[in-house]
Amino acid sequence: MWPKSVDWKLIRFGVEIEFVEANPESVELLPGWEMSPEERQIDETGKESGGELKTPPLYWEEREQIRVMLDRLVRRGAKANWSCGLHVHVDLAAWGEPIVEPLLDAALASQHAMRSLLGTSGHRFLYVPPVTEEMRRRYAAERTESAMHNPGRPQSHRCGINARPWFDIGTVEIRYANGSLDYDEIVRTVELYLRFVAAVGAGHRLPGDSAGLAGALGAATCGYPSPTPCPQWYKERMWLEEALIPVLSPQTELLEPGGEIHHIIPVPGRLHVAVEKPDGTLRVFAFRPTASGWELLEEVAAAG
Known part of the structure; x- marks a missing residue:
């Protein structure tokens, strides 16, 4: 039901x-909490470490569980650095499918204000692409999961406001x-995100500037995780990756039709090209540049 x-x-x-450095398996979990050690982040040396800690579904009055688990993480040496993000899932059960279109409309109106209010680091924009008018038109025509996907862009199905x-x-x-x-x-x-979803669920129109958005939601204007x-x-690795994706995409499309290059990492004598399949899992291929083009060496095991 909406609104x-x-x-x-x-x-x-x-x-x-998301965090780096601590050994994920060493952290004692509260009931219902999950640890994903395969979701490693990049530490200051360029190595993958840490993981992703996930809460169970919580109500606001249960938020102190987060404090307990953060204390345990930090005691194990965990840190949040520039490679880490913080993602929040908000339950839509009170409204059901009818809220999806209003969420897309709210994203189109306020997503840049939300990004500005939260001070999203520029190098993380890749992981929070915007909802587009084309996505909105596709969803209006066919209310399916595939309408949320813009093929051909890394992270294209993970919008900053991701329905x-x-x-x-x-x-x-x-x-x-x-x-x-x-x-x-x-x-x-x-709290900001809960207020945002509640406002959309109530049918409120939200402004497109950060101060106006915070005011309309009754949310804080500061005090969110700082950009690092x-x-x-x-940066240089990302620039190289951006240059190589159009070159290597024809090769990977033959190997994994419908897949998207997720990341490219140089290793001695080759490049490891990770391709995300439509189901979200990764395949990693080793390529080597030669005078006559790109040579596929082998498929290697995906990390994690």
Whole structure:
């Protein structure tokens, strides 16, 4: 049912907390919490480490669980750096499928304001692409999961305001926040997102500037996870990746039709090209440049 007014404190949510350095398997979990050690992040040396900690579905009154788990993470040496993000899933059960179109409309109106309010680091824009008018038109014509996907772009199915999880787990995922292990920053971000979804669910039209958006939602204007600049070597790796994706995409399309290049990592004597399949899993291919073109060496095991 939409529109429908729901107290934001009564909407369930789940948080995905990315971190580096700690050994994920060493962290004792509260009941219902999950650790994903395969979701490694990049540490300051360029190596993958850490993982992703996931809450169970929580209500606002249960948020102290987050503080407990953050304390355990930090005691194990976990840190949030420039490679980490903070993703929050908000339950849409109170409205059901009718809220999906209003969420797309709200994203088109306010997504840049949301990104600005949260101070999303520029190097993370790749992971929070915008909802587009074309996506909105596709969804109006055919209410399917595939309407949320813009083929041919890395991360194209993970918009900053990402309604695609509705089809799998009944949520919208909001991905703009920078990484953090600070309890106050995390719950402030959760509150912003809950207020946003509640406002959309109630049928409110939201403004397109960050100050106006915060005011309309009754949310904080500051105190969210701070942006952290990435190292120069990472910028250079991303520039190289952007240059290589159009060159290698024809090769990977033959190997994994419908897949998208997720990332490219140089290793001695070759490039490891990770291709994300339509089901979200990765295949990794080793290529070597030669005088006559790109040579496929082998398929290698995906990390994790």
